[in-house]
Amino acid sequence: MRLFRGRGLQIYTWLVIAWLIVPIAVMVLFGFNDTKGRYNSTFQGFTLKWYGKLFEIGDLTQALVNSLLIAVLTMLIAGVLGSLIGLALGRYRFRGSGAMNVVMFAAISCAEIVMGASLLSLFVTLAVPLGFWTIVISHVMFSISFVAITVRARVMTLDASLEEAARDLGAGTWTTFRLVTLPMIFPGVLAGSMLAFALSIDDFVITNFNSGGTVTFPLWIWGSTRVGIPPQVNVMGTLIFAAGLLIALGNALVARRRR
Amino acid sequence: MRRLRAALTPYALIFPGGVWLAIFFVVPTVVMLSLSLQSGNVADGFVFTWNWQSYVDGLTNYHDQIIRSLVYGLAATLIQIVIGFPVAYWIAFKGGRHKSVYLFLLLLPFLVSFVLRTISWQFLLSDNGMLLGPLKNIGLLPGDFRVLATPFAVIGGLAYNFLPFMVLPIYVALERIDPRVLEAANDLYAGKFQTFLRVVLPLSLPGVFAGVLMTFVPASSDYVNASVLGGTNTTMIGNVIQNQYLVTQDYPTASALSFTLMALLLVGIFAYAKALGTEDVLEVAAR
Numbered sequence: 001m002r003l004f005r006g007r008g009l010q011i012y013t014w015l016v017i018a019w020l021i022v023p024i025a026v027m028v029l030f031g032f033n034d035t036k037g038r039y040n041s042t043f044q045g046f047t048l049k050w051y052g053k054l055f056e057i058g059d060l061t062q063a064l065v066n067s068l069l070i071a072v073l074t075m076l077i078a079g080v081l082g083s084l085i086g087l088a089l090g091r092y093r094f095r096g097s098g099a100m101n102v103v104m105f106a107a108i109s110c111a112e113i114v115m116g117a118s119l120l121s122l123f124v125t126l127a128v129p130l131g132f133w134t135i136v137i138s139h140v141m142f143s144i145s146f147v148a149i150t151v152r153a154r155v156m157t158l159d160a161s162l163e164e165a166a167r168d169l170g171a172g173t174w175t176t177f178r179l180v181t182l183p184m185i186f187p188g189v190l191a192g193s194m195l196a197f198a199l200s201i202d203d204f205v206i207t208n209f210n211s212g213g214t215v216t217f218p219l220w221i222w223g224s225t226r227v228g229i230p231p232q233v234n235v236m237g238t239l240i241f242a243a244g245l246l247i248a249l250g251n252a253l254v255a256r257r258r259r
Numbered sequence: 260m261r262r263l264r265a266a267l268t269p270y271a272l273i274f275p276g277g278v279w280l281a282i283f284f285v286v287p288t289v290v291m292l293s294l295s296l297q298s299g300n301v302a303d304g305f306v307f308t309w310n311w312q313s314y315v316d317g318l319t320n321y322h323d324q325i326i327r328s329l330v331y332g333l334a335a336t337l338i339q340i341v342i343g344f345p346v347a348y349w350i351a352f353k354g355g356r357h358k359s360v361y362l363f364l365l366l367l368p369f370l371v372s373f374v375l376r377t378i379s380w381q382f383l384l385s386d387n388g389m390l391l392g393p394l395k396n397i398g399l400l401p402g403d404f405r406v407l408a409t410p411f412a413v414i415g416g417l418a419y420n421f422l423p424f425m426v427l428p429i430y431v432a433l434e435r436i437d438p439r440v441l442e443a444a445n446d447l448y449a450g451k452f453q454t455f456l457r458v459v460l461p462l463s464l465p466g467v468f469a470g471v472l473m474t475f476v477p478a479s480s481d482y483v484n485a486s487v488l489g490g491t492n493t494t495m496i497g498n499v500i501q502n503q504y505l506v507t508q509d510y511p512t513a514s515a516l517s518f519t520l521m522a523l524l525l526v527g528i529f530a531y532a533k534a535l536g537t538e539d540v541l542e543v544a545a546r
Contacts, residue, residue, distance in 0.1 A: 011347040017364045018345050020422065023379030024391070027532050030382075041382070081276035088272035100273055107284050108470065111480035111524055113497050117504055117517040118287035121294045124510060141283040144276050204374050204483060209504060218374045225378060225487060236377050244370035248363065 014114030024241065031234035040231050050231040057232055064221035064236055066132065067201050070216065074139040074200035079193035081140070082147025086192070087185065089148065090155025102110035115179060123210065130212025138210045139200040146191035146199065154188025194247070201240070288521075295515035301508045310379050313515035321499050327524070328495040331410065332479025335417035338424040339474050340467060342418070346467070347426045348459075351433035357391060362430070373420060377487045380416055381407065384488070408490025416484035421477055425470035432466025433459070468535050476524055495519055 028042050034047035055061045085104075089097055107115075113114040119138050133205060162184070182189075204218040211219060221233055295313055299305035316327075327427045350361045368376055383390055394400045406412050436459065444454040482497030489495075496516065501514035 009345055010353065013346045013349045013361065013423050013475075016342060016422075017361070019419070020368050021366065023376050023383065023419075026370060026383060027375060027379050041388075065521060077362060081279060083513050085276040088269040092269035092272075094266075094269040096273075097269070100277060103277075103280055103285065107280060109528065111520065113286070113480045113482065113500055114521045114524075114525040117514065118502060119283060120504060121291040121510070121514055121534075122283070122287040125290050125294065137283055140279060144280060148276065188299035198369070202369070203371070204480075207500070218372050221372065221374050221378065222483075225381075229378060233375070237371055240372070241370045247365075248370075252359070252363075253335055 027234050028238045028241070031231055032240045033234075035229060035231060039231060050235045054070055054232070054235055055233055057230060059215065060220055060230070060232060060236075063215045064217045066214060066219040070139060071197045071200040073136050074143055075193045075197040077136070078140045078147050078196040079141035079189060082144040082192055082196070083151045083185070083189045084147040085144065086151025086153075086188070087155055087181070090152040091160065091218070104148060107142060107145045108149075112142075112205040113209075116206035119206070120209045130210055131214045133218065134212065135207055136208045137215060138206045139196075139203060142203075142206060143196035143199050146195050147189075150192035150195060151185060151188040154185050154191075158184050198244070271348075275396055291514045294510055295518050297511050299511075301510075305510065310511065314512040314519065317512050317516045317519065319526060321496065324494055324496045324499050325519070325523075327493070328479045328497065328520075331414050331417060331485075331493075332475050334414045335421070335478040336471055336475045338414065339422050340470070342462075343422055343425040343470070344429055344467070347429035347433055347463075351430050351436075358434075362427070365426055368420075369435060369458075370421065374487075376420065377416055377483055380412075380419065381487050384412060403500040407488060408493065410489075410493055412488040413485050413493045416488045417478040417481060418486065420481075421474040424473040424477075428469035428473065429463055429466040432463045433471075436462050464535075468531075472528065472531070476528070480520060480524070 023157065030044050031050055032048065033040055033043050034045040036043075036044065085100065088094070089100060116138070119134075119141070120130075122128075123134055128134065163176055163180055166180045171179065193247070202218065204222065207216055207219060208222070215223070217236070221229065222231075224230070293307060294305065295307040296310050298308045298310040298312070346365070350358055354361050371379075382388060383389070386405050386407065387395065391400060391404065391406065395402055395404065440458060440462075441454060444458045451455065456464060479495075480503050481495050482495055485493050485495045485498050497520075500513055500517050500520070503509050503516065
């Protein structure tokens with residue numbers, strides 16, 4: 001019980017945080033490594049040259065572009081479809097909402113490999129050629145539920161009487177949606193869409209099953225583990241990390257100012 | 260007319276997303292079940308023949324990997340509870356104004372690709388790498404000591420990769436505890452240990468249960484950690500399924516194994532949820 005008092009637990013927490021951050025620090029550090037050969041295994045001095053040669057490996061660059069394109073498409077499609085579901089579940093009571101919740105819970109708690117394998121089974125059975133679009137289909141599939149849950153949570157906190165007021169004042173369904181509902185739920189839509197983007201750009205397992213010959217950033221890294229990871233991968237990983245960090249910090253600042 | 264339109268609105272809203280989930284999530288599960296009962300090969304095609312043999316073959320040839328996956332998943336989950344609970348406790352009760360900063364730090368790994376994080380560990384733990392190399396040089400470890408290709412590396416990797424999914428739900432449960440409840444325990448002469456055991460711990464259990472659900476499923480079905488950090492003696496069922504689907508293309512066996520894994524996890528989840536009261540677990544997990 002002594003551990004639970006005072007400093008011990010605080011030090012422990014910081015140690016766990018350090019453990020979580022160590023591999024990230026190593027990744028960032030070796031993006032600055034002045035390595036001579038293809039192997040990036042011992043630190044040989046500080047350099048920025050890999051930032052200059054970032055796009056020198058053609059198929060790696062293509063993989064990153066694929067990942068970004070797929071993530072943007074996933075964000076847009078899953079963002080819209082998931083938000084509509086979230087709006088329906090948060091605002092209306094209707095027969096069938098229970099079934100929708102069960103399917104979404106199943107999609108969220110299902111093992112990724114099972115989702116990837118069963119979708120591949122469908123594509124194989126129907127002889128659908130695998131590639132860019134099958135990846136997009138799979139990413140939208142697993143992102144929809146996350147967007148819907150995020151938006152539903154937002155919708156539930158809102159007051160439905162505002163929409164009634166708009167309608168009483170003569171606004172039609174579409175006008176009410178555009179001028180009242182959408183602005184109110186927009187923070188939820190934005191958060192859900194960003195979550196979809198993040199899930200998509202990081203996905204490996206489901207993509208691995210349904211990619212065919214198309215290579216994404218995680219798949220490219222996976223494919224080159226045996227021959228060694230070039231420093232460009234570390235740099236790209238660092239830049240994605242930095243971008244995520246900036247967005248998260250910006251978000252926190254905006255939230256603080258609002259308060 | 261207007262009432263009818265109002266009644267149809269929610270259905271119109273869920274229609275596009277619902278259809279997407281039906282075609283690409285629900286239907287594929289049925290297709291996979293059907294595929295597992297077919298016989299044939301890639302060249303000549305597959306025919307549905309109620310071929311249960313794939314299940315028999317799969318379970319005979321790969322029961323080691325199935326059991327190993329469940330054991331590794333369980334081990335990783337237990338380690339995560341042990342490591343994660345005190346962290347969640349400290350942030351919830353002593354985090355003060357900086358709670359969100361600590362939570363943010365815990366989530367930092369998610370800004371780096373899962374595969375890249377795991378490879379980073381492979382790099383750190385390599386036989387003569389940054390961690391083991393110096394220890395071997397000064398003679399603290401024997402020259403042939405290794406971490407990679409052992410169960411410890413795989414379980415460690417699993418515990419590392421999914422830890423935040425354990426800490427967050429526990430934190431949420433602890434955060435919700437009303438401080439007045441703790442004061443009441445104190446007023447009723449409960450010591451710190453008593454308060455923890457009789458008040459804090461029971462109230463944190465829904466969070467622990469949700470955390471177990473969110474970490475055990477991905478950990479026991481993972482194949483990235485076993486591939487990158489493990490060796491030939493640490494292959495998990497995920498490795499087998501991936502290999503059967505993508506390399507040997509023995510779809511009936513692959514889908515039989517995949518379906519078996521899904522059934523095991525589903526039965527596990529439902530038994531678990533039933534034992535603990537369905538509503539609570541599903542409710543917290545859905546958040």
